[in-house]
Amino acid sequence: MTIIPEDIIIDNIVAEAELEGQECVLNHHDDLERPAVDFLCHQMGFELPGGKHKADSELRIPVCEECVQGLTSGEWILFYCVGCNESQWLQKKYAKMNYQEGTNIIALKTCPKCHNELLD
Numbered sequence: 001m002t003i004i005p006e007d008i009i010i011d012n013i014v015a016e017a018e019l020e021g022q023e024c025v026l027n028h029h030d031d032l033e034r035p036a037v038d039f040l041c042h043q044m045g046f047e048l049p050g051g052k053h054k055a056d057s058e059l060r061i062p063v064c065e066e067c068v069q070g071l072t073s074g075e076w077i078l079f080y081c082v083g084c085n086e087s088q089w090l091q092k093k094y095a096k097m098n099y100q101e102g103t104n105i106i107a108l109k110t111c112p113k114c115h116n117e118l119l120d
Helices: 006-018 065-073 112-119
Strands: 038-047 053-063 076-081 087-091 105-108
Touching (some): 038 105
Antiparallel strands (some): 038 053
């Protein structure tokens, strides 16, 4: 069970108003700008005793229609690095691992890119 603070719910209403003029920030096969049609929201927080999760912030990523379709198709997995905001798509049929049914997004604390930057 996830506990969602009221201010995050109110922030969602504000986010809808902020969507206008936003561009998709996820990785695409080309450099075309795509207008955002929605936000991909990922609750950030920590685990409480007893297995409950406490959300204390929310990551909002503007996404285009093509990315929404990719996320909902069940054919793709989005790897998103919270550390540096990089993203990478993986088509499930080419994956070397068997991902659990319903896995569409994997949020990473760090990725190889930002991990290597920390070492430099």
